[in-house]
Amino acid sequence: MLTLGIETSCDETAAAIVEDGVCVRSSVVASQHDLHAEYGGVVPEIASRAHVERIVPIVRLALDGARVSPGDIGSIGVGHRPGLIGPLLVGVSAAKSLAWTLGVPLIGVDHVHAHLYAGLLGADRPAFPAIGLVVSGGHSSIYRMDSPTTLARLGATIDDAVGEAFDKAATVLGLEHPGGPNLERLAKGGDPEAHKLPISRLGKDSLDFSFSGLKTAMLYAVRGRPDAGGNFPRTHADLSEQAKRDLAASFQHACVSAIMLKLGRASDANPDCRTLLTGGGVTANTTLRDALRAFADERGLDLRLPEMRFCVDNGAMIAGLAHERLRAGLQDDLTLAPVPTTAC
Numbered sequence: 001m002l003t004l005g006i007e008t009s010c011d012e013t014a015a016a017i018v019e020d021g022v023c024v025r026s027s028v029v030a031s032q033h034d035l036h037a038e039y040g041g042v043v044p045e046i047a048s049r050a051h052v053e054r055i056v057p058i059v060r061l062a063l064d065g066a067r068v069s070p071g072d073i074g075s076i077g078v079g080h081r082p083g084l085i086g087p088l089l090v091g092v093s094a095a096k097s098l099a100w101t102l103g104v105p106l107i108g109v110d111h112v113h114a115h116l117y118a119g120l121l122g123a124d125r126p127a128f129p130a131i132g133l134v135v136s137g138g139h140s141s142i143y144r145m146d147s148p149t150t151l152a153r154l155g156a157t158i159d160d161a162v163g164e165a166f167d168k169a170a171t172v173l174g175l176e177h178p179g180g181p182n183l184e185r186l187a188k189g190g191d192p193e194a195h196k197l198p199i200s201r202l203g204k205d206s207l208d209f210s211f212s213g214l215k216t217a218m219l220y221a222v223r224g225r226p227d228a229g230g231n232f233p234r235t236h237a238d239l240s241e242q243a244k245r246d247l248a249a250s251f252q253h254a255c256v257s258a259i260m261l262k263l264g265r266a267s268d269a270n271p272d273c274r275t276l277l278t279g280g281g282v283t284a285n286t287t288l289r290d291a292l293r294a295f296a297d298e299r300g301l302d303l304r305l306p307e308m309r310f311c312v313d314n315g316a317m318i319a320g321l322a323h324e325r326l327r328a329g330l331q332d333d334l335t336l337a338p339v340p341t342t343a344c
């Protein structure tokens with residue numbers, strides 16, 4: 001069966017055609033990075049308008065890319081939570097209209113859970129239960145999964161998501177939005193041990209994350225301590241290129257260490273989980289990918305890392321999880337509504 005997946009939760013308008021939940025026939029992503037760059041973050045109203053303009057051409061490109069016509073589509077999945085309400089509304093409305101017109105099942109998908117499906121695209125089915133790790137711009141969460149559609153959250157960030165921290169650190173270093181990939185580039189050639197930035201542990205058994213302390217420490221490391229009036233003694237422009245590289249590498253090292261610390265705890269507490277599913281924009285980070293591979297090797301875990309193109313937001317992961325939900329009898333009707341928060 002061919003599933004059309006639609007994704008519009010933030011600043012990517014995306015659509016994909018996936019066959020039987022795993023074979024990606026096409027995947028089209030229109031990023032809005034250029035529209036938001038001058039604001040240093042995503043502006044919801046600008047994002048909504050861009051989704052409205054792009055959604056029909058993007059779905060058409062996905063159909064053309066897979067060399068299929070609308071009548072060949074057997075089901076439609078849409079990321080309907082969590083995200084920005086205006087952007088979500090565009091994707092949900094498009095999915096509902098198409099499902100009603102074509103007379104095919106409509107399946108609402110949790111975007112965060114779909115990130116965990118990204119590593120299963122084009123792959124054989126792993127054993128469950130599994131540990132799931134999502135590290136993205138909006139979420140940093142660890143799950144215990146009994147199947148791709150049955151999951152319980154074990155921990156999540158209590159403040160910023162790790163991708164958000166990367167983006168803020170990049171801004172402080174004078175890099176452009178989106179900061180994650182630019183910071184990673186700058187970190188190459190830097191010394192990860194140059195600055196001892198804080199790695200949050202929280203309670204002894206906590207599987208939650210916290211990145212706000214690291215973010216502040218990074219701000220002070222770049223600009224120095226502010227005076228009583230809140231004025232900083234310097235900016236990134238006063239630093240040498242090597243100093244900036246060292247700061248970027250140290251920040252990246254602290255983020256990856258914090259993620260691996262909590263993953264280790266989760267794996268210790270769930271020894272029956274022999275599979276590790278990962279996803280979200282930050283899994284595109286090479287230092288994190290290397291750390292995850294080393295961790296899985298050491299513990300004999302079956303690691304599923306998404307292909308680079310499926311780390312960030314895309315329609316294929318939505319279509320894949322939608323197919324899985326349909327198989328499990330989890331279908332929606334035309335009352336499906338966008339929801340700003342994740343299901344769990």
Ligand code: KG4
Nearest residue numbers: 136137138163180181281282284285312313
């Ligand atoms: O999954 P995603 O596309 O959107 C959300 O669901 O949030 O993730 C986007 C996030 C951004 O914060 C971006 O800076 C980060 O993923 N990111 C990276 C890298 N590529 C994307 N962070 C660190 N290193 C990267 N290579």
Ligand code: ZN
Nearest residue numbers: 136280312313
């Ligand atoms: Zn995402």
